[in-house]
Amino acid sequence: MQAHELTRPGAYPGLNLTLHDGGILEVLIANERTLNSVDRGGHQSLTRIWRDIDAAQGVRCVLIRGEGRGFSSGGDFELIEEMASDFTALARVWREARDLVYNVINCGKPIVSAIHGPCVGAGLAVALLADVSVAAKSARILDGHVRLGVAAGDHAAIIWPLLCGLNKAKYHLMTGEPVSGEEAERIGLVSLCAEDDQYLERAWKVARQLAAGSPTAVRWTKYALNNWLRAMGPTFDASLALEFLGFTGPDVREGLASLREKRPPTFMEDAPI
Numbered sequence: 001m002q003a004h005e006l007t008r009p010g011a012y013p014g015l016n017l018t019l020h021d022g023g024i025l026e027v028l029i030a031n032e033r034t035l036n037s038v039d040r041g042g043h044q045s046l047t048r049i050w051r052d053i054d055a056a057q058g059v060r061c062v063l064i065r066g067e068g069r070g071f072s073s074g075g076d077f078e079l080i081e082e083m084a085s086d087f088t089a090l091a092r093v094w095r096e097a098r099d100l101v102y103n104v105i106n107c108g109k110p111i112v113s114a115i116h117g118p119c120v121g122a123g124l125a126v127a128l129l130a131d132v133s134v135a136a137k138s139a140r141i142l143d144g145h146v147r148l149g150v151a152a153g154d155h156a157a158i159i160w161p162l163l164c165g166l167n168k169a170k171y172h173l174m175t176g177e178p179v180s181g182e183e184a185e186r187i188g189l190v191s192l193c194a195e196d197d198q199y200l201e202r203a204w205k206v207a208r209q210l211a212a213g214s215p216t217a218v219r220w221t222k223y224a225l226n227n228w229l230r231a232m233g234p235t236f237d238a239s240l241a242l243e244f245l246g247f248t249g250p251d252v253r254e255g256l257a258s259l260r261e262k263r264p265p266t267f268m269e270d271a272p273i
Helices: 001-009 038-056 078-085 087-106 121-129 156-164 166-175 181-187 199-213 215-225 233-246 250-261
Strands: 014-020 024-029 061-066 110-113 118-119 132-136 140-141 192-194
Touching: 001 014, 001 038, 001 132, 014 038, 014 233, 038 078, 038 121, 038 233, 061 121, 061 199, 078 087, 078 215, 078 250, 087 118, 087 121, 087 233, 110 199, 118 121, 121 140, 121 156, 132 181, 132 199, 140 215, 156 166, 181 192
Parallel strands: 024 061, 061 110, 110 132, 118 140, 132 192
Antiparallel strands: 014 024
């Protein structure tokens, strides 16, 4: 596959791709109507695009960001509702969620994320699994699983403890407390933080630096370092299985209803096991 084939209109629903000079592929999460939420098509696109990028000739680096007011507000309510009510859909999205994480980790090309505004869900997984993450000071990084009523699966268990330590990871993942871009840099959750009017320029500077480097040196360094993440594969698989088990229970229905109605949730009084 050639790099220009990735940029065909409609090739990746929910994403807009532009190939820039120097082999930098810009991936734009684009659903401004819903703060770049990820629907069924968008989730599938975020899953498969990394294998295609890995195979594409002419791509030296990827920069991923969100359009408009934020990076991504996470999975849209219709997708969550489908998962909670349809076993086939649940199994499909489980496989996509698993492949999304491993595809980003195994993509040989370096990835830079530019984070601003809300960053939640599948978008957050890509943002934090990127090789270099650059956040605006006012960015709002949030793992919303516990608020929805399911375990923190997706990317959380595979990378948060490695980036910011187990204690900070437990606090933010178990309480759902958001992290600003400035705080995220302080605790090591993101690589860099910049002023709101400078974060994108900083991310482009990093992308150009990576694209100009030795492809073998950069990519093989990434491969070796990502063995830290591959070693956490069993922990990730367990967290993802527990998240999706939660989609079969009552708490996720209450969590989704409370989010729709913009009210505090009333979850079960105790866990059955």
